[in-house]
Amino acid sequence: MIADTQNFKPFNPDPIAVLSQSGDWIAPFALTLDDETLKTIYKHMLAARLLDERFIKLQRSGKMSFVAPHSGHEAPQVAAAHAISKGTDWLFPYYRDYAMTLALGQSVLEILAQTTGSRLDTAKARQMPMHPGSKTLNIFTGASAIASHIPPAVGTAISMKIRETGQAVLTSFGDGATSEGDFHAAINYAGAKGAPIVFLCENNRLAISVDFNKQTGSETIAIKAKAYGMPGYLVDGMDVLACYYVLKECVENARAGLGPSLVEAQVMRFGAHSSADDDTVYRSKEELELMRQRDPILRMRRFLEKQGLWSDKAEEKFIKETQLAFQTALDTLAEAEKVPLEWMFDDVYAELLPHLAQQKKEFLG
Amino acid sequence: MSTATLVKTSYREAVRAAIREAMKRDNRVFLMGEDVGEYGGCYAVSMGLLEEFGPERIRDTPLSESAFVGAGIGAALGGMRPIVEVMTVNFSLLALDQILNTAATLLHMSGGQFNVPIVIRMATGAGRQLAAQHSHSLEGWYAHIPGIKVLAPGTVEDARGMLWPALQDPDPVLIFENAALYNMEAEMPGEFKDFDISKAKIRRAGSDLSLISYGGSLGKTLAAAEELAKVGISAEVLDLRSLRPLDTETIMDSVRRTNRAVIVDEGWRTGSLAAEVMASIMEQAFYDLDAPVGRVCSEEVPIPYAKHMEEAAIPQIPKIVAAAKEVLNAHV
Numbered sequence: 001m002i003a004d005t006q007n008f009k010p011f012n013p014d015p016i017a018v019l020s021q022s023g024d025w026i027a028p029f030a031l032t033l034d035d036e037t038l039k040t041i042y043k044h045m046l047a048a049r050l051l052d053e054r055f056i057k058l059q060r061s062g063k064m065s066f067v068a069p070h071s072g073h074e075a076p077q078v079a080a081a082h083a084i085s086k087g088t089d090w091l092f093p094y095y096r097d098y099a100m101t102l103a104l105g106q107s108v109l110e111i112l113a114q115t116t117g118s119r120l121d122t123a124k125a126r127q128m129p130m131h132p133g134s135k136t137l138n139i140f141t142g143a144s145a146i147a148s149h150i151p152p153a154v155g156t157a158i159s160m161k162i163r164e165t166g167q168a169v170l171t172s173f174g175d176g177a178t179s180e181g182d183f184h185a186a187i188n189y190a191g192a193k194g195a196p197i198v199f200l201c202e203n204n205r206l207a208i209s210v211d212f213n214k215q216t217g218s219e220t221i222a223i224k225a226k227a228y229g230m231p232g233y234l235v236d237g238m239d240v241l242a243c244y245y246v247l248k249e250c251v252e253n254a255r256a257g258l259g260p261s262l263v264e265a266q267v268m269r270f271g272a273h274s275s276a277d278d279d280t281v282y283r284s285k286e287e288l289e290l291m292r293q294r295d296p297i298l299r300m301r302r303f304l305e306k307q308g309l310w311s312d313k314a315e316e317k318f319i320k321e322t323q324l325a326f327q328t329a330l331d332t333l334a335e336a337e338k339v340p341l342e343w344m345f346d347d348v349y350a351e352l353l354p355h356l357a358q359q360k361k362e363f364l365g
Numbered sequence: 366m367s368t369a370t371l372v373k374t375s376y377r378e379a380v381r382a383a384i385r386e387a388m389k390r391d392n393r394v395f396l397m398g399e400d401v402g403e404y405g406g407c408y409a410v411s412m413g414l415l416e417e418f419g420p421e422r423i424r425d426t427p428l429s430e431s432a433f434v435g436a437g438i439g440a441a442l443g444g445m446r447p448i449v450e451v452m453t454v455n456f457s458l459l460a461l462d463q464i465l466n467t468a469a470t471l472l473h474m475s476g477g478q479f480n481v482p483i484v485i486r487m488a489t490g491a492g493r494q495l496a497a498q499h500s501h502s503l504e505g506w507y508a509h510i511p512g513i514k515v516l517a518p519g520t521v522e523d524a525r526g527m528l529w530p531a532l533q534d535p536d537p538v539l540i541f542e543n544a545a546l547y548n549m550e551a552e553m554p555g556e557f558k559d560f561d562i563s564k565a566k567i568r569r570a571g572s573d574l575s576l577i578s579y580g581g582s583l584g585k586t587l588a589a590a591e592e593l594a595k596v597g598i599s600a601e602v603l604d605l606r607s608l609r610p611l612d613t614e615t616i617m618d619s620v621r622r623t624n625r626a627v628i629v630d631e632g633w634r635t636g637s638l639a640a641e642v643m644a645s646i647m648e649q650a651f652y653d654l655d656a657p658v659g660r661v662c663s664e665e666v667p668i669p670y671a672k673h674m675e676e677a678a679i680p681q682i683p684k685i686v687a688a689a690k691e692v693l694n695a696h697v
Binding site: 126127135140145149153154158346349350354355356 | 439
């Protein structure tokens with residue numbers, strides 16, 4: 001369902017944008033965000049980009065096993081974090097969503113700790129990188145089987161509706177995930193129940209190497225919402241403010257009892273799928289160059305500069321501070337004690353069962 | 366437990382009574398699955414519960430095992446205590462990823478942050494002439510997975526008593542109800558208190574050998590013990606009840622007294638739960654054994670349709686009797 005007061009109408013043929021490439025406000029409604037929030041949104045995108053670059057360096061120097069670069073996906077991710085209510089709403093992200101969890105408030109130390117196997121890792125050295133999870137921030141621990149986090153996301157949303165808690169869920173996934181049975185099964189169930197959930201598809205048109213045209217016969221992902229009985233919105237995923245306004249409206253509708261929505265953010269993946277593949281095999285440098293001209297960070301920066309909210313000096317200062325924060329976290333982690341081996345036996349069950357206690361004893365000799 | 370008022374109850378009615386009681390005791394508890402509402406469940410377990418508790422607590426779901434098992438996991442994360450009914454173990458394979466990759470691993474992989482207090486019930490086993498894709502016994506297979514607990518109520522009493530403690534458990538619990546048992550009847554007490562689901566139980570005391578079984582094979586094993594008694598063989602019958610974790614203490618206590626054992630398990634032989642029990646006995650009670658441990662399992666074929674074929678493919682009383690005599694070197 002949609003509300004009369006909405007800025008956006010579903011099943012729009014062209015992607016919704018509120019900023020032009022040159023950074024001008026082009027929406028038919030007035031900007032409502034204050035200067036500080038606008039700057040924070042930009043800083044979150046920039047910090048996420050720098051984090052991505054740091055991840056790649058860490059992976060190439062053998063300090064982390066796996067990276068799924070999120071560069072090019074920052075806009076919908078940061079927008080999602082700003083659209084939901086921190087610590088109240090729930091987030092069920094996928095494995096390319098560190099810009100989202102960083103913007104929601106996951107600390108750099110906590111994010112980097114998951115690469116180190118140290119005692120500072122909240123996942124206790126059991127979860128691979130790129131799979132964030134936080135009970136305090138209501139972030140469901142990332143799932144590796146594609147789309148398998150979507151049915152639990154819907155279940156959490158249905159329980160919110162039944163208990164009338166006024167909360168909402170946001171779950172994100174790539175375009176490849178929409179070919180999985182779990183995506184269909186879960187979104188169908190959400191539609192049948194009118195669950196308070198926003199489905200965010202970060203469509204970069206590549207599932208590792210497989211092109212969107214081989215993934216589906218459908219023109220867009222957003223249009224699929226029609227069949228599930230909910231509104232679908234197509235958004236310019238390189239325009240962070242467009243992503244914010246659309247997602248915000250969807251989250252508010254979910255909370256108001258108007259049911260679920262599907263948002264397709266058309267993004268571009270600047271990096272490879274992950275550290276396990278070489279994207280030059282399936283796309284050209286020229287293609288990538290064209291994509292980078294549409295960088296969501298550049299567009300938002302142009303907008304801020306035109307508003308007099310940002311400058312080269314501010315940029316330089318923020319980059320320096322962020323890099324320092326990364327280095328400080330990495331230094332702390334370098335000194336942190338490793339997780340002791342016997343910790344692997346904990347949390348298999350809520351308490352240590354006799355057979356595991358025995359195996360632990362034998363393990364320790 | 367009080368024995369003052371005994372009521373004749375079927376296994377099916379016992380499960381229903383357990384669900385009803387849990388719903389009354391805790392308003393976070395709800396039942397979800399295919400056809401559990403208006404239709405009353407494909408094995409008629411939830412008959413009448415929709416009228417009593419309404420559609421939000423007796424929830425008919427879309428026909429998608431991965432959706433409603435996954436949604437059950439999400440509901441558990443959201444503070445509810447879901448009972449998810451999967452029609453049969455055969456179709457639970459469509460939700461296997463949710464059970465194995467999500468429910469079973471989440472607590473561990475989140476570093477202890479997220480418990481998944483979900484109960485998943487399903488029918489299991491052969492014997493109704495519905496062919497292989499309705500007749501698998503995969504509970505032993507599920508018992509291979511760390512992070513979940515696996516229960517197999519083989520008596521009406523356990524069908525009635527296991528659900529509440531399973532719902533109290535902070536970990537995911539799978540309950541396997543052998544479909545051949547739903548019409549079984551027993552005299553039941555009205556109330557249950559402090560019902561222990563972690564221990565195996567001796568269902569019949571004996572001194573010559575231990576017959577170790579569970580679920581759908583338990584009744585056949587008890588009948589086999591009765592036949593063995595007629596020829597002067599005293600068989601002890603042990604009901605595993607919990608397939609993960611296994612109560613090896615009670616198993617070893619029995620085997621150390623009888624010095625002989627036969628496992629009766631409707632699962633396929635290779636890599637079976639029976640194999641695990643045999644290995645545990647070998648590790649922990651080898652020097653107490655007077656004979657190699659025997660086992661009676663299903664033939665390693667997809668369970669056939671026709672009645673005579675189906676009966677021949679799964680454990681039956683004569684096979685159990687023969688296996689018992691074999692380990693006693695008493696075959697003629």
